[in-house]
Amino acid sequence: MAVTKGYRDKIYIIKDIILLLAQYGELNQTTLVSYSGLNLKKHKHIIDELESRQIITKSVLQDGKRSITIYKVTAKGMEFCRNIIEPYEDLFPRKTSSDASKASDSKLSFLILV
DSSP, X not given: OOOOOOOOOHHHHHHHHHXXXXXXXXXXXXXXXXXXXXXXXXXXXXXXXXXHTTSEEEEEEEETTEEEEEEEEOHHHHHHIIIIIHHHHHHSOOOOHHHHHHHHHHHHHHHHHO
């Protein structure tokens, strides 16, 4: 049975991409999408936007008939993560599955008490 991730805001998807690229140095497109838990068809526009804003770089290597797309984080991307995304996550932490269950429990408790 596959484990699915819940909904993530775009800002957290961007942070996950930047941190994965920083951790591994460089990743090919398939590995980046897999490790970050994204769907390439749904989230390709996010990766393209990061590249157009020079937060990540893309290079294409030819291996015979096959082309391999490699992504790397830029210094601008690391600075963006440190100065913008990390303070944002401090103010608005990610909701975990336990937070969601607590919220549903509190709603249920409220219904019972009324």
